[in-house]
Amino acid sequence: MNGVSRGTTWRMYKKHKFLFMMLLPALVYMFIFHYMPMYGITIAFKNFNFSKGIWGSDWIGLDNFERLFGTSSSFLRVLRNTLVISGMKLVIVFSGCIVLALLINEVKAKVFKRVVQNISYLPHFISWVIIGSILVEMLSLSRGVVNQVIEMFGGTPIYFLTEKYWFLFILVSSDMWQSIGWGSIIYLAAISGVDPALYESARMDGASRIRQMISITLPCIANVVAIMFILQIGNILSAGFDQIFNLYNFRVYEVADIIDTYAYRIGLSEGDFSLSTAVSLFKNVFGLILVIITNYVAKRLGHTGLW
Structure with a gap:
């Protein structure tokens, strides 16, 4: 039986050899830039010394x-901040992508629908360096347009980027603006695969468009939502280094310092590469464990998992 299976697999490879050749550059890229550098995780178990190198450093x-x-008492604070920020983004941004896809799907005017999609996708292609600079100028205490509007209505200017709770609000809202459109693409693709006959039957039964979304669209894309949720859970300790690094300051370290900025600071600023690697290794192992657990739970609930 195994021999038959191996023979069938080999014939399949031979039949589609040109397609597998197109995959080869991606495999080479993954091997060179993602798998070969993995030997560097041994730094987490060594007292790394530049002059001795990775293999020569003491174990x-x-x-x-x-x-x-x-x-390191500060690490627990950093871990808490990472989980809080990632949790807020998971609840608001992840669900926002699904809601946006549902709303765009309900738009019947094709030109308007295309315009809305393009506008929502555009922020994804703007780097956080540029977005951060725009936010700093807009929220400036002296020259920011937001504070000028507040003063116009008799309010007191707020330095948003130094207030802890305002800073968290800005993080989540700006991330939502930047990524919600792009994140909705995969859900729109899943919705396009729903059988139109289901909607026709629902309309004949008198179902409203909201009822159709709840009873037809959402159940039909539930497996895609489950897969995307598993991937998001795996990245729960990645709260957005680029975004936070370009926006935070010492006055909001208490709520804004996350694992990635902490590893960056102790690694490049303080030169403690061993501890920085240990932080990154913990982050990746923790993410892998969460993916395995979430995948198991999703499959137990009847959804499609990653494997």
């Missing part, structure tokens, strides 16, 4: 992780 086992969880 210290789990000492870096003991420093991380034992003596």
Whole structure:
């Protein structure tokens, strides 16, 4: 039986050899830039010294992780901030992408629908360096247009980027503006695959458009939502380094310092590469565990998993 299976697989490879050749550059890229550098994680278990190199540095086992969880009290604060920011983005931005896809799908005027889609996609192609600069100018205490409007109505100017709660609001809202349109694409693609006969039957039964969305559209794209949710959970410790690095300052470190900025600071600014690698390794292992758990739960609930 195994011999038959292997023979069938080989014939399939041979039949589609040109398609697999097109895949080869991507595989080479993944191997060179994603798998070969993985030997660098050994730095997390060593007292890394530039002059000795990775292999020549002294092996210290789990000492870096003991420093991380034992003596480094700031890491728990950083972990909390990461989970809070990622959780807020997961609830608001992730669900916002689904809602936007549902709303765009309900637009019947093709020209208007195309215009809305293009406008919502555009922010994705703007880097956080540019977005950060725009936000800093717009929210400036002295020359920002937002504070000028507040003063016009008799209010007191607010330095939004130094107020902890305002800063979190700006993080989530700006991330939503930048990514919600692009994130809705995959859901729109899934919705386009729903059988139109289901909607026709629902209309004949007197179902409203909202009822059709709830009873037909959402159940039909539930598997896609589950897969995207699993991937988002795997990145829960990636709260958005580019965004936060371009917006935060020392006055909001208490709520804005996340794992990625912490690893950057202790690695490049303080030169503690071993501890920085330990932080990154913890982040990736934790994400992998969450993906496995979430995938298992999704499959138990009857949805499609990653494997």
